[in-house]
Amino acid sequence: MNPLTNLSVIRKLVQVGTFLLFVYGGSMGGYYLADKFSIALPALSCAYDSQSADLCVLIPFQHQMHHRLGMAIAGGGNLLMGLMPTLITLGLFVLLFAILNKAFCGWVCPLGTFQEFMHLLGQKLGLQRHESLDQSMVKRYRPVKWLILVFLVFVVPLLAGIGLLGDDFGDSYCRICPSRILTSLATGDSTQLFVDTANNTTLVLSLIGVFLFGLMTTLALTVRQPFCRICPLLALHAVFRKLGLLRLVKNATPRCDRCGLCTKACPMDIKAIHTEMEKKDLTTEDCTLCGRCVEFCPDKDVLQLKYAMLPVFSADPQYFKKRKKAQKDWEASNLTTLSKKRDASTDVKPG
Amino acid sequence: MLIRLPVASLVLLLSMGGVIATASAAEEAVKESPQPPAQHRHGRGPKMLEMGIPDGSTVTVWQPDLVIRKVDAQHGHVVIPKSGMDNYHAVVAEKDSGKVKQAVIRYEYQRGKPSGHSTTELTAVQKTDFEIVPDPVPREHRDYQSGETWSFILRFQGDPVANIPVSLKTVHGNIVSGTSDKSGQVALHIPDDFPNVQEGERDERSAAFDVTAEYETAGITYRTRLNSEYRVNPAHWKSLMLGMLVAGFGMVAGGFIGRAGLTKKKVRS
Numbered sequence: 001m002n003p004l005t006n007l008s009v010i011r012k013l014v015q016v017g018t019f020l021l022f023v024y025g026g027s028m029g030g031y032y033l034a035d036k037f038s039i040a041l042p043a044l045s046c047a048y049d050s051q052s053a054d055l056c057v058l059i060p061f062q063h064q065m066h067h068r069l070g071m072a073i074a075g076g077g078n079l080l081m082g083l084m085p086t087l088i089t090l091g092l093f094v095l096l097f098a099i100l101n102k103a104f105c106g107w108v109c110p111l112g113t114f115q116e117f118m119h120l121l122g123q124k125l126g127l128q129r130h131e132s133l134d135q136s137m138v139k140r141y142r143p144v145k146w147l148i149l150v151f152l153v154f155v156v157p158l159l160a161g162i163g164l165l166g167d168d169f170g171d172s173y174c175r176i177c178p179s180r181i182l183t184s185l186a187t188g189d190s191t192q193l194f195v196d197t198a199n200n201t202t203l204v205l206s207l208i209g210v211f212l213f214g215l216m217t218t219l220a221l222t223v224r225q226p227f228c229r230i231c232p233l234l235a236l237h238a239v240f241r242k243l244g245l246l247r248l249v250k251n252a253t254p255r256c257d258r259c260g261l262c263t264k265a266c267p268m269d270i271k272a273i274h275t276e277m278e279k280k281d282l283t284t285e286d287c288t289l290c291g292r293c294v295e296f297c298p299d300k301d302v303l304q305l306k307y308a309m310l311p312v313f314s315a316d317p318q319y320f321k322k323r324k325k326a327q328k329d330w331e332a333s334n335l336t337t338l339s340k341k342r343d344a345s346t347d348v349k350p351g
Numbered sequence: 352m353l354i355r356l357p358v359a360s361l362v363l364l365l366s367m368g369g370v371i372a373t374a375s376a377a378e379e380a381v382k383e384s385p386q387p388p389a390q391h392r393h394g395r396g397p398k399m400l401e402m403g404i405p406d407g408s409t410v411t412v413w414q415p416d417l418v419i420r421k422v423d424a425q426h427g428h429v430v431i432p433k434s435g436m437d438n439y440h441a442v443v444a445e446k447d448s449g450k451v452k453q454a455v456i457r458y459e460y461q462r463g464k465p466s467g468h469s470t471t472e473l474t475a476v477q478k479t480d481f482e483i484v485p486d487p488v489p490r491e492h493r494d495y496q497s498g499e500t501w502s503f504i505l506r507f508q509g510d511p512v513a514n515i516p517v518s519l520k521t522v523h524g525n526i527v528s529g530t531s532d533k534s535g536q537v538a539l540h541i542p543d544d545f546p547n548v549q550e551g552e553r554d555e556r557s558a559a560f561d562v563t564a565e566y567e568t569a570g571i572t573y574r575t576r577l578n579s580e581y582r583v584n585p586a587h588w589k590s591l592m593l594g595m596l597v598a599g600f601g602m603v604a605g606g607f608i609g610r611a612g613l614t615k616k617k618v619r620s
Contacts, residue, residue, distance in 0.1 A: 033491045034415075034438065034469040050490065128610075181598075191586075195593035198553035210594045214601020215608075222609030 001322040007291050007313060008323075011106070015113040018043075023110050023183050025053030040092040042100075043109035044179035044233060051187045057093045058173055058232060061086065062157040066170035070161010094240055101244020102237045105228060106288030110186075111179040112228055115220040116267075122221030126336030129222050132269045141229055142286070148173065149232035168201040175205040178213040178227055224267040228288065238285035246289055246312075249304045252277040262303060265296035273303070295323050396433050401559070402457050402578045403427045404444040413441040415466035415473060431459060436466040439488055443478045450571060454479040457578045458488050477509040481566050481573035483517070486536060495560070495581035498543035503577065504535045505564055511535025512566060521560040521581070531564075545583045554583040 003009040022045035029035060030053050037054035047055045064086040072082025097104065105112055122129055152173040160169040174180055184192040193210060196202035212227075219226040228234060250256075256277065263274040268286045273293045276282060282303075283289065289305065297303040297315035305313040404410060404424040412420045412431050415438035422429055422442075429442055444455040456478065458470075474484050486502040489495055505512045517537045519527045525542040541560065548554055562577040 029471065031487050031490055032438075032470040034465070034467065035471070047492075130609075190591055191589075193594040193598060194585075194589035194591055195597055196585075196589045197551045197593075198588045202553075206589075206594070207597055210597040211601040211604075214598035214603075215605040216601075217598075218602040218605030219609050221606070226605075 001326040005319075006323065006326060007295050011290060012116075014107050015116065018108045019110045019113045022053050022108070023049060023186050024051050027051040038092055038096055040089050040096065042093060042097045042104040042233065042237060044111045044177065044183075044231070045109075046174075046177070046180050046183045048174070048180045048192050049183035049187055050189065052183065056179070056233070057089060057236070058153050058177075059171070060089045061153055062171045062173060064089065065154055065157035066161040066167075068161075070158045070163075073158075074162045093236075094243060097237065097240055098243050098245055101246040101289060102234075102241055102283060102287055103246050103289040105231075105234060105237065106290035109228075109233070110183055111231075112225065112288070114182055115216065115225050115227060118217060118220035119222075119224055123331060124334045125221070126334040127222055130224070132264060132266075133223070135269070135271055138229075138269050138271070144230040145232055145235040148230060149235040152176070153232055153236075166199075166201055168199065168205070172205065173232060175202075176209040176212060178209070178216050181209065181213040224269075225288075229268065229286070234286065234288070241283050241285070241287075244283070245308045247306050248273075248282045248287055248289060248291075248293070249280050249306050249311075250276060250282045251280070251302055251304070253299060253302055255299055256302065259298070261296045261298065262293035265292040267292065296320065398431045398459065398461065400429050400431065400442060400457060400459060401427060402429060402442065402444065402455055403561075403576075404429060404455055405446045405453055408444040408446040408453070408455070410442065410444045413443060413473060413476075413478060415439065415468040415470070417468075417472065417476060431461065433463075434461060435463040436461065437463045438466040438468060438491075439470045439473055441473055441478055445479050452480060452571060452573050454482060454573070454575045455578055456482055456575070458485060460491065477506070479575070481505075481507050481512075481564075481575045483562050483564060483575055483577040485577065485579075494557075495541055495579055496584045497541055497545060497581055498584040498586065500538050500540045502536055502538045503562055505531045505537065505566075506535060507566055507568070507573070515564050515566055517562060517564045519560055519562045522558045541581050543584055548583055548587050551588055553585075553588050557582045 022041070022043070026035065026049075030037075031050065033039065033055075036052075039055045039060060040057040041054040042057060044056050044058075045052050045054050047059050068085050069079070069082040071077070072079055100107065119129070156165060156169045156172045159165045160167055160172075168175075181192045184190075193213075194206060195210060196206040216227045250273070256274065260274045263269065263271050266273060267290060268288060270284055270286050270293075272284050273282055291305050291313055294303040294305055294313055294315050298317055298320045300316055301311075301314045303315045304311045402424075404427050408424060410422050410424045410429050412422055412434075414420070414434050415436050420432065420434075422432065424444060429444070431440060431442060434440065438460070439458045440461050442457045442459060446453045458473070470488050470490070474486075474488060482505075484504045484506055486504045489501075495501060503517070505515050505517065511531075511533075512535050513531055513533045515531045515535075517529050517531060517539065519529075519539040519541065521542055521544055523542070523544045523546065525544045527539050527542060529537040529539050531537045539562065545554065545556055545558065557580045560579060560581055562579075564575055566573045566575075
């Protein structure tokens with residue numbers, strides 16, 4: 001299969017490009033806040049990375065809860081004025097988000113890209129990988145991203161702004177976000193890989209942050225997208241997914257009942273892609289619009305990625321056959337198979 | 352099976368309980384810690400600066416949009432009026448004594464509505480004949496910190512000047528010297544010289560430093576000084592070694608969970 005017709009390869013190229021852009025792009029004149037692209041990016045591009053080209057939307061949200069709305073409530077100020085910066089940021093976020101919808105996760109996010117490449121590394125090292133997680137487990141962790149979004153991004157910083165919690169809670173999500181550590185390390189800056197002993201709050205939050213970073217790094221070798229599954233941005237995207245122009249669409253057929261390859265291909269283990277027979281729009285709360293389900297659907301036009309209602313990539317039996325073979329070939333070459341081949345060749349005695 | 356919940360989620364939820372339980376302790380710590388001056392606490396009003404401005408100087412404030420406002424200095428102090436703009440402002444004091452021309456510059460962040468202008472616009476423009484320009488100015492929400500190395504550029508009438516001795520002197524009496532290179536750039540290490548810093552405890556003190564240089568041409572001596580504030584380096588209470596250790600534990604845990612298996616369905620590569 002020509003790699004340039006392979007959607008996964010195209011996506012990886014885009015991911016590498018956006019990783020370079022958002023992690024290092026600021027080094028070309030984007031050092032200051034006014035130089036940033038939007039300051040409301042729907043992906044985890046971090047402010048602590050001094051070379052970043054843009055900032056993740058969760059940063060201004062926390063600041064605005066802490067310094068504007070929280071303080072307006074505490075000081076008896078004008079609540080509308082306190083809320084105004086948040087509304088402006090939200091408006092900017094929605095404008096950007098509408099362009100790519102949840103594909104900001106599957107195609108743009110630096111942390112998502114890192115986890116995907118770690119998983120590829122795990123595959124090439126010949127590690128035993130998890131094809132998919134139990135659906136009961138998927139159901140259990142699914143609310144976590146909502147809890148993180150509601151509490152760590154909005155409620156806790158707001159309580160800090162009101163004065164009910166210490167100022168160290170003002171950016172509570174950033175303090176545990178693995179992207180802060182990853183993107184700063186990627187630029188050669190180790191100052192974010194710390195345990196902060198200033199007080200109990202900073203100690204606990206920093207312990208969670210660095211532990212989570214380490215956990216995610218090695219877990220990604222064997223489990224697909226471990227942090228994405230609990231990422232608060234995935235939850236925020238889910239709220240506005242009906243406004244996005246890019247959608248995953250299903251035209252179910254009776255054959256869908258007996259297949260299920262789409263769910264097996266899904267890095268987020270979304271069962272609904274397989275089981276849903278009524279709804280057409282399948283851009284579910286956990287979907288990252290990576291398009292793998294469409295690639296591995298063997299029936300013509302059953303699954304489609306549509307942009308503004310126009311199909312941009314559709315399931316196709318011919319593509320499926322080539323893609324399946326390409327995947328098999330790709331997975332067949334790794335350190336384990338290589339060493340087995342070498343052993344086999346040295347076992348053959350001349351003569 | 353419950354034990355096999357995604358560990359990341361469990362750790363997070365359990366730790367949140369711990370975090371909330373320590374909230375009052377954190378508040379106490381915040382109360383006990385030294386507070387920055389009221390004008391720095393998200394203030395959007397006028398700001399008073401001690402810059403050691405020579406008597407008889409002409410003082411101007413350059414806004415992010417490069418609008419210049421004249422202000423008065425008294426006893427070395429200057430008050431920057433409220434501009435309503437968010438971003439760095441430059442305070443420029445100049446004194447012309449005929450054969451000697453002195454300048455003092457300070458870049459100071461003021462809060463307000465987004466200015467829409469990059470700090471690079473403010474640093475690029477010539478504000479006085481001979482000036483020391485931070486390269487870069489610490490970006491928003493950052494500070495000069497003790498123990499860090501920062502770059503500065505020496506410019507005369509907008510052009511870089513080479514081979515000029517430059518010195519950085521902190522309020523604690525330490526002096527660091529350097530010489531500008533062919534592009535006018537010099538890197539200086541800010542001494543880690545705050546007294547009585549307790550390892551492991553947050554220290555929010557700040558102090559002033561001056562970067563000074565002198566340049567002579569056409570019988571006139573130009574003396575310039577960049578005045579700024581620096582803070583205690585957080586490395587005193589943020590441990591990289593502990594961070595690496597805990598991240599290592601996380602990696603081991605991730606490897607163990609991945610190996611132990613979250614499901615029976617696995618792919619053998």
